[in-house]
Amino acid sequence: xxxxxxxxxxxxxxxxxxxxxxxxxxxxxxxxxxxxxxxxxxxxxxxxxxxxxxxxxxxxxxxxxxxxxxxxxxxxxxxxxxxxxxxxxxxxxxxxxxxxxxxxxxxxxxxxxxxxxxxxxxxxxxxxxxxxxxxxxxxxxxxxxxxxxxxxxxxxxxxxxxxxxxxxxxxxxxxxxxxxxxxxxxxxxxxxxxxxxxxxxxxxxxxxxxxxxxxxxxxxxxxxxxxxxxxxxxxxxxxxxxxxxxxxxxxxxxxxxxxxxxxxxxxxxxxxxxxxxxxxxxxxxxxxxxxxxxxxxxxxxxxxxxxxxxxxxxxxxxxxxxxxxxxxxxxxxxxxxxxxxxxxxxxxxxxxxxxxxxxxxxxxxxxxxxxxxxxxxxxxxxxxxxxxxxxxxxxxxxxxxxxxxxxxxxxxxxxxxxxxxxxxxxxxxxxxxxxxxxxxxxxxxxxxxxxxxxxxxxxxxxxxxxxxxxxxxxxxxxxxxxxxxxxxxxxxxxxxxxxxxxxxxxxxxxxxxxxxxxxxxxxxxxxxxxxxxxxxxxxxxxxxxxxxxxxxxxxxxxxxxxxxxxxxxxxxxxxxxxxxxxxxxxxxxxxxxxxxxxxxxxxxxxxxxxxxxxxxxxxxxxxxxxxxxxxxxxxxxxxxxxxxxxxxxxxxxxxxxxxxxxxxxxxxxxxxxxxxxxxxxxxxxxxxxxxxxxxxxxxxxxxxxxxxxxxxxxxxxxxxxxxxxxxxxxxxxxxxxxxxxxxxxxxxxxxxxxxxxxxxxxxxxxxxxxxxx
Amino acid sequence: xxxxxxxxxxxxxxxxxxxxxxxxxxxxxxxxxxxxxxxxxxxxxxxxxxxxxxxxxxxxxxxxxxxxxxxxxxxxxxxxxxxxxxxxxxxxxxxxxxxxxxxxxxxxxxxxxxxxxxxxxxxxxxxxxxxxxxxxxxxxxxxxxxxxxxxxxxxxxxxxxxxxxxxxxxxxxx
Numbered sequence: 001x002x003x004x005x006x007x008x009x010x011x012x013x014x015x016x017x018x019x020x021x022x023x024x025x026x027x028x029x030x031x032x033x034x035x036x037x038x039x040x041x042x043x044x045x046x047x048x049x050x051x052x053x054x055x056x057x058x059x060x061x062x063x064x065x066x067x068x069x070x071x072x073x074x075x076x077x078x079x080x081x082x083x084x085x086x087x088x089x090x091x092x093x094x095x096x097x098x099x100x101x102x103x104x105x106x107x108x109x110x111x112x113x114x115x116x117x118x119x120x121x122x123x124x125x126x127x128x129x130x131x132x133x134x135x136x137x138x139x140x141x142x143x144x145x146x147x148x149x150x151x152x153x154x155x156x157x158x159x160x161x162x163x164x165x166x167x168x169x170x171x172x173x174x175x176x177x178x179x180x181x182x183x184x185x186x187x188x189x190x191x192x193x194x195x196x197x198x199x200x201x202x203x204x205x206x207x208x209x210x211x212x213x214x215x216x217x218x219x220x221x222x223x224x225x226x227x228x229x230x231x232x233x234x235x236x237x238x239x240x241x242x243x244x245x246x247x248x249x250x251x252x253x254x255x256x257x258x259x260x261x262x263x264x265x266x267x268x269x270x271x272x273x274x275x276x277x278x279x280x281x282x283x284x285x286x287x288x289x290x291x292x293x294x295x296x297x298x299x300x301x302x303x304x305x306x307x308x309x310x311x312x313x314x315x316x317x318x319x320x321x322x323x324x325x326x327x328x329x330x331x332x333x334x335x336x337x338x339x340x341x342x343x344x345x346x347x348x349x350x351x352x353x354x355x356x357x358x359x360x361x362x363x364x365x366x367x368x369x370x371x372x373x374x375x376x377x378x379x380x381x382x383x384x385x386x387x388x389x390x391x392x393x394x395x396x397x398x399x400x401x402x403x404x405x406x407x408x409x410x411x412x413x414x415x416x417x418x419x420x421x422x423x424x425x426x427x428x429x430x431x432x433x434x435x436x437x438x439x440x441x442x443x444x445x446x447x448x449x450x451x452x453x454x455x456x457x458x459x460x461x462x463x464x465x466x467x468x469x470x471x472x473x474x475x476x477x478x479x480x481x482x483x484x485x486x487x488x489x490x491x492x493x494x495x496x497x498x499x500x501x502x503x504x505x506x507x508x509x510x511x512x513x514x515x516x517x518x519x520x521x522x523x524x525x526x527x528x529x530x531x532x533x534x535x536x537x538x539x540x541x542x543x544x545x546x547x548x549x550x551x552x553x554x555x556x557x558x559x560x561x562x563x564x565x566x567x568x569x570x571x572x573x574x575x576x577x578x579x580x581x582x583x584x585x586x587x588x589x590x591x592x593x594x595x596x597x598x599x600x601x602x603x604x605x606x607x608x609x610x611x612x613x614x615x616x617x618x619x620x621x622x623x624x625x626x627x628x629x630x631x632x633x634x635x636x637x638x639x640x641x642x643x644x645x646x647x648x649x650x651x652x653x654x655x656x657x658x659x660x661x662x663x664x665x666x667x668x669x670x671x672x673x674x675x676x677x678x679x680x681x682x683x684x685x686x687x688x689x690x691x692x693x694x695x696x697x698x699x700x701x702x703x704x705x706x707x708x709x710x711x712x713x714x715x716x717x718x719x720x721x722x723x724x725x726x727x728x729x730x731x732x733x734x735x736x737x738x739x740x741x742x743x744x745x746x747x748x749x750x751x752x753x754x755x756x757x758x759x760x761x762x763x764x765x766x767x768x769x770x771x772x773x
Numbered sequence: 774x775x776x777x778x779x780x781x782x783x784x785x786x787x788x789x790x791x792x793x794x795x796x797x798x799x800x801x802x803x804x805x806x807x808x809x810x811x812x813x814x815x816x817x818x819x820x821x822x823x824x825x826x827x828x829x830x831x832x833x834x835x836x837x838x839x840x841x842x843x844x845x846x847x848x849x850x851x852x853x854x855x856x857x858x859x860x861x862x863x864x865x866x867x868x869x870x871x872x873x874x875x876x877x878x879x880x881x882x883x884x885x886x887x888x889x890x891x892x893x894x895x896x897x898x899x900x901x902x903x904x905x906x907x908x909x910x911x912x913x914x915x916x917x918x919x920x921x922x923x924x925x926x927x928x929x930x931x932x933x934x935x936x937x938x939x940x941x942x943x944x945x946x947x
Contacts, residue, residue, distance in 0.1 A: 232887035233879050367886070368814075678930050703818060712913050712917050713918065
């Protein structure tokens with residue numbers, strides 16, 4: 001029974017309830033959303049994706065008062081699924097635990113979009129909930145005979161005038177047709193786009209439904225538990241690696257001998273030893289499959305020995321990386337911000353200038369669980385892929401393009417897996433293309449499990465870089481101008497490796513770099529920032545060489561190391577306390593407040609660096625402390641590191657790290673605390689240990705003893721400070737913590753030794769070289 | 774060549790027909806559908822695949838299944854059974870009681886991606902069986918130096934793990 005058409009927003013059209021949506025939604029409340037003119041054909045283009053014009057695609061309220069919410073964005077481990085539930089609960093006035101979430105399945109969600117952009121994902125669901133709330137109030141007013149103004153909602157029960165009715169009772173057996181404006185489109189191949197795919201940002205819910213103000217929040221701002229945690233702890237989670245289909249084959253890839261070798265001949269399987277194993281190949285994608293996983297592993301190892309590849313030696317060797325970057329002819333910057341003439345003048349008239357070069361080798365995401373995917377390519381041409389991606393719709397688009405099939409033939413189902421830390425943000429990088437192609441070739445479902453060695457050698461990595469940065473200081477030591485140039489191979493090669501190896505169509509990928517810094521010093525306005533990009537190192541190989549990709553706090557992580565290093569060097573030149581020096585270059589109260597709060601928590605003693613007792617020789621330990629800031633996505637960050645440096649043999653021990661953030665309104669204090677502290681661990685790992693090494697042909701850091709990451713014992717005491725505000729919106733609190741570690745650590749080493757590191761990782765070898773000067 | 778092996782897993786007898794050289798991990802995951810332990814490095818360098826064999830951690834990615842014959846295997850799924858046996862809980866109580874280590878992992882909101890956490894909980898169970906009141910230094914040692922290799926977490930949840938081990942220690946003494 002359709003009892004009423006509610007409207008929200010300005011221009012509304014009653015949508016037709018299709019049979020498909022009716023069936024999917026069952027007896028639940030159904031609200032539809034309105035698409036703006038120009039993309040009304042979206043449903044036809046997206047095939048199996050849910051129609052975003054129908055609110056039932058986003059949200060269902062069931063007769064038992066539980067709620068199902070759907071979004072194409074996924075949980076990447078930092079807790080966004082909890083924030084989504086909190087936002088919906090807040091606007092609907094229900095308890096968050098009554099909400100279950102369907103994430104990332106391309107045929108069960110309406111919106112696509114970046115998982116990393118949880119603020120936009122949360123905004124979508126919050127608005128959807130707010131529109132629904134208004135519609136439900138209207139429905140309740142009719143049912144109860146009480147005007148909306150006389151109604152209130154607690155825990156999903158609408159009350160007024162002595163009467164009450166639950167949401168579940170309100171919607172039972174009824175349909176409500178509500179229009180919500182949306183804009184945007186789902187991903188589609190577009191070679192003019194940087195990533196080769198347009199629409200990765202997905203669908204955005206627009207309009208301004210009545211929503212609570214932050215000081216009215218009851219659920220947002222509380223430490224609601226992240227929904228998936230309990231199942232992960234009890235073993236109930238069905239991870240992407242757990243997908244097992246009838247007749248499924250296990251596959252192991254036989255990788256080319258080098259990052260550029262092409263196939264000469266494949267080895268043979270000894271059928272006596274491995275009776276069920278089969279070779280499968282397409283182009284340079286070579287695999288062994290078997291119904292038995294151990295047989296697939298063993299046979300692949302045997303076949304690898306007798307498979308022949310061409311030689312290739314197109315890499316410079318990691319020890320020559322900086323030299324290689326220096327020799328590159330960069331041409332014009334990919335992005336430039338500021339006025340070159342003003343900066344030139346200011347630097348020329350400065351009382352003093354400071355110039356530095358900062359650098360870092362390649363690092364990588366390096367999850368504990370290597371890539372895994374299961375694919376089923378059926379005889380009717382339909383394809384289902386089970387995997388962990390932060391961009392299911394983008395991945396789906398890339399797979400359809402690779403196979404040359406209509407988009408609606410492909411479904412991507414999202415499952416939990418080991419963290420991805422940015423590498424699947426654009427829907428590339430992973431085992432999915434391998435699994436799809438092997439399933440197509442064998443006619444059976446195929447599960448592809450990469451090994452750690454493959455993952456550390458063949459997945460994308462965060463490229464090494466150099467940055468030249470220069471400051472002009474006035475006679476008081478204040479910074480008057482900054483000029484920076486950042487040079488890096490591009491960080492967004494999201495082509496599917498399986499497609500590249502097999503010679504199937506891949507999306508394009510345009511080299512480039514961008515300025516990621518959000519400027520925190522509004523008193524330094526004379527500045528020129530330039531970012532230069534180049535193709536992948538070894539990019540003329542058959543497979544693209546060292547394929548670059550974004551990694552946690554991308555671009556800004558690297559650029560902030562250079563900027564904050566320079567500011568610390570400038571503070572030292574001015575003989576100023578580094579915190580006071582920063583306060584002198586801003587009037588942003590949020591930054592000043594979080595600086596003061598973090599300094600207080602750390603027991604910061606105001607004085608210039610280096611420390612009076614700084615020493616760069618000897619085998620006795622010397623202590624130091626240093627700090628840095630960052631502005632990212634409406635969040636002000638402060639990092640304070642305390643270290644013990646032993647000049648001989650160049651050992652750095654971090655004794656304490658204090659991190660502070662003001663992300664506007666804190667959505668979930670406990671989970672933010674967890675993310676801040678874990679982000680510090682990742683930042684320490686990168687600052688102290690991480691380096692992708694390679695020779696002329698291959699990546700050589702292909703196990704955990706060669707690609708070293710921080711262990712528990714190396715973790716110092718970590719303190720976290722939060723400032724939550726009700727009047728500054730939401731900021732990005734989950735991601736950025738890692739980026740405030742390297743500059744603070746470098747500054748602490750400077751404080752201890754009088755020598756400022758300009759490179760990470762701060763290994764004993766590098767620190768020894770640095771201190772010897 | 775496949776042979777029949779009898780295993781004792783999470784308190785129950787299991788008969789499997791596998792090549793005795795098959796890593797225990799594949800048998801647990803593919804034959805017995807116990808997917809708590811995860812494939813990580815495949816060379817005993819990370820701990821994601823760890824289970825307890827007679828109460829001691831082993832890395833199942835490099836342990837042949839034949840090695841587990843005659844020993845008690847405990848996976849993530851078996852931690853409640855282990856605790857119920859230790860506390861002699863009734864069947865009704867056992868069905869609704871998690872191991873205190875699991876409960877602490879939930880209460881302290883430890884997992885992010887969570888991929889390594891099954892192995893981490895194995896270390897916690899083993900540690901607390903031997904040392905009911907570990908210091909922070911002892912906890913760090915138990916996750917770093919005592920095992921075949923340091924247990925690695927790429928999300929960086931080490932601080933949460935320490936909090937959870939301390940919480941579990943309190944709960945187990947109560």
